[in-house]
Amino acid sequence: xxxxxxxxxxxxxxxxxxxxxxxxxxxxxxxxxxxxxxxxxxxxxxxxxxxxxxxxxxxxxxxxxxxxxxxxxxxxxxxxxxxxxxxxxxxxxxxxxxxxxxxxxxxxxxxxxxx
Numbered sequence: 436x437x438x439x440x441x442x443x444x445x446x447x448x449x450x451x452x453x454x455x456x457x458x459x460x461x462x463x464x465x466x467x468x469x470x471x472x473x474x475x476x477x478x479x480x481x482x483x484x485x486x487x488x489x490x491x492x493x494x495x496x497x498x499x500x501x502x503x504x505x506x507x508x509x510x511x512x513x514x515x516x517x518x519x520x521x522x523x524x525x526x527x528x529x530x531x532x533x534x535x536x537x538x539x540x541x542x543x544x545x546x547x548x549x550x
Contacts, residue, residue: 458490461531468513468520490535497539504532 465484473484484503487493493500506512507529513519520528 454490457531457534458493461493461528462487464520464524464528468518468524472517493535494539497536500532500536504529504536507532 465487469484472479473482475483475485478484482499482502484499486496486499507525
């Protein structure tokens with residue numbers, strides 16, 4: 436069993452490292468294309484993307500993550516007159532948000548929430 440335990444820990448560390456790498460890219464893309472308008476009390480449409488300051492914050496704010504994903508999928512953001520992500524950058528954001536939302540949905544599957 437010690438071998439299995441170390442394999443599980445090793446897999447977890449690899450996944451965590453991948454999350455960190457993906458989140459860093461996600462954060463860089465948000466800073467480049469989004470947070471100028473979506474930060475703090477003056478955030479456009481009350482969408483404060485600066486709240487995604489860590490992977491755990493992103494995982495806690497799935498409603499905002501879903502809203503962000505939907506808006507990006509519909510090409511509603513960034514506005515036409517703003518700097519636009521490349522198709523590859525947009526795809527990376529969408530894939531990352533989709534993955535995080537799927538993982539969170541699976542993690543809470545069957546949980547009825549507060550009763």
